[in-house]
Amino acid sequence: MTDATGDGSQSGPMLAADGTPLKKSLARALRMQKMRALMLIAPLLLFVLVTFIAPIADMLFRSVENQIVSDTIPNTTAVLEEWDGEGLPPEAAFEAAYYDIFLAAERKEHTKLGTRLNYELTGASSLFRKSGRGLDDIGEVYQDQFKDLDRDWDEAEPWAELMGDPAWLSAQAAWTKGERQPAFALRDGVSDILPKTAREYAVFARYQQTEENKSPLKEEPWTAVHTALYEDLKAGDLSGYTGPRAEMLKAADALVDSPDFETITFQAGFEDIDEDWLAPDIWRTIKLYSSSYTSGYFLNSVDMQLTPDGPEARPENERIYMLLFQRTLFMSLVITFSCILLGYPVAYILSNLPSRTANLLMILVLLPFWTSLLVRTSAWKVMLQQQGVINDVLVWLGLVADDARLAMINNQFGTIVAMTHILLPFMILPMFSVMSTIPHSYVRAAKSLGATNWTTFWRVYFPQSVPGIGAGSILVFILSIGYYITPEIVGGTTGTFISNRIAYHISSSLNWGLAAALGAILLAVVLLLYWAYDKIVGIDNVKLG
């Protein structure tokens, strides 16, 4: 009843005996119950959240996460944002890439970025590895010339005095290992006259302090700082400088201005490392994948790729995942169907036997459950292989020639046979539990009404057993669509599932983003089928017991 209207004499909401609205006091009364119920399930809920939901959510999140590019080379991606993608990017991009990759190489992160970009552009991995080593060559051009001018340019302390805040300098000088290092601070005004140098030195000093735990007073700066110094001296005029190390700096300024000073453009420097840097592909790829989130993994999962003109299909010979998805769905359907065919008669017999006999036979059905999955799968290997039991028997019977033994394993056939066997109990159990609730009187009623055995079965018994078939099918289909071990062992190349590919990306190629995207698609497909099933058959029709 939806419209309960108490004594009917009062209008407005129903009131409880104490005058509060009935709905409110009902909610209060129910709240205690709900709290109790929540407390009871809380431990399991927490456990599932921590060990199941959270890891899965984190894993699925990786399918769109792409911060590695913008985190590792932030300046480059910022510069490339302006670039139209035509031809080569401007010198500023090479300059930004120089400083970014230099720092990344010191942190040993350039290879990770290379690996990431390699998923999209083959060769990126080796290009970045090479560049990590080669970038020093650019800076060494300047470092050597400054060093020849004054040995102090290759010493730690003069640099620190030039760049550091005096208060920081004294604090840093007093620092001993084990204590907290005083945070590096730039000297007032130095950013105005030497902006790039100040920036790069600060990067260097902070890197030494935080990641190496070394004092910048004792470490000579890396070559990127010398490059930055050259850039600053070339651009600015330092004749009015009066701060510490003014002599040294002015001499360097004069050196840079002299025609003999050897220089190299960033582009040329990159070209020396690898000519691939002068191909627009790598820059376009970086630009495409510079955003923090990407659809690239998902596009890869459906045999497409991200291009400057939007997503497009991969060339014919690079497509693999759609085929795998199709094969997974098709084989899961075949397995489900074979399970129905084999399981239905068994469930029927079991449900019509006296319970003692039925229980005994049920043990036989459940026996495979208690045997290790690997043992069962391996047993199929023994049975089905070319030198295996079945082939031997067929040859012995003369049905098959010895040189034309049947290939029944390491292909689709093997996977279907082994998985049907393994998943059969999951089909029989729900079928059995539904069938044993169908009263015998329905069959009798149908017969008394004049129906033959077949009509009785088909019109009366079968429709009522459909919920069991539905439950079993969902169970078997969902289990088989994500099955891994059996196809891995008996599937060969033509009988493997998408899950085997996911496992490969998780444990061998380490492309977790792609694995996550494939997994997410698989999950979505299952949920979609589940939803479709609910629409067609109705999930409340499913009975598991």
Add this chain to the structure above:
Amino acid sequence: MPDTGTSDAFVAFERVQKSYDGETLVVKDLNLTLPKGEFLTMLGPSGSGKTTCLMMLAGFETATHGEIKLDGVSINNIPPHKRGIGMVFQNYALFPHMTVAENLAFPLEVRKIGKSEREKKVKRALDMVEMGAFGGRRPAQLSGGQQQRIALARALVFEPELVLMDEPLGALDKQLREKMQFEITNLAHSLGITTVYVTHDQTEALTMSDRVAVFNDGRIQQLAPPDELYEAPQNSFVAQFIGENNTLEGVVTEVKGDVCTVKLDDGEIIEAQPVNVSKVGERTRVSIRPERVEVNKERLQEGAHTLKAKVLEFIYMGDIFRTRLSVAGNNDFVIKTRNAPDQIRLKPGEEIEIGWLPQDCRALDAP
């Protein structure tokens, strides 16, 4: 009593026996014939073999021995779906995945009756049980009584000459049950179909049937019209099973025509009608119906036999008073008196005198 000769018998059980385990007989040597159009009820406690008999007639159980004939033809080897017998099951057995109309059309469909004819018959059957508006519903959307009507309509829609009902009213509440009892009998009689009805409810059996077969221990104890069954039970099982009954045990001291003298166990001597006692010295169980006992001396008819009694309990039941007495050593002697203005209301502890006519008192076997 209807003619029980096999010549015009529509249904006949001839020396039928049934055993499930090969050791004990569930049905022992059953002989029963029904003329066309009769409403016969098989009544008995559970395990008495009545349902087994019904299932053998329907074809769901095979007789271990003997023959079952329908319209003169042995049907022992005819499968159930070819017997053309309508059946109503205990829990109705309406097919849950079909609508009411589809349920009713099912027996017509399997008989390959054309669509228009089918619809006509379904409609007629639904109207017959006053459920014309419910054709589109599913059985689960109907109340118990409505399901019952549909089950009845389904058993009748293909116009069988014989309908079997297996405790069809067991799941209904009292009021509805009484209403349906009336409707089922009316329907059966107006359609002229032969009905075999199984129940363990004796009121149902008495109110509905032309004849009642009381089953116990695999045998028919008595086969008679309801009034005869109630008023003239042939043995103490039937007397006990049908209606309420007072028994006094004793020994036969004299048999003279249709009157015998019984010496009760406490020494009291009473007269009774001998039913299945024949010789002097035999132990007997004397049966008197509670409503045939008179407590008001003024109303005692001539020739009535009187006995002393002590009131143990008085229960007010509205239309009647039920009084438990201690009579001749029996503390469960019950009398029923009508709630009339001049009726005496007895009090526990009272010593009174009760009486009854010897012809209301039947000397039966003492098991």
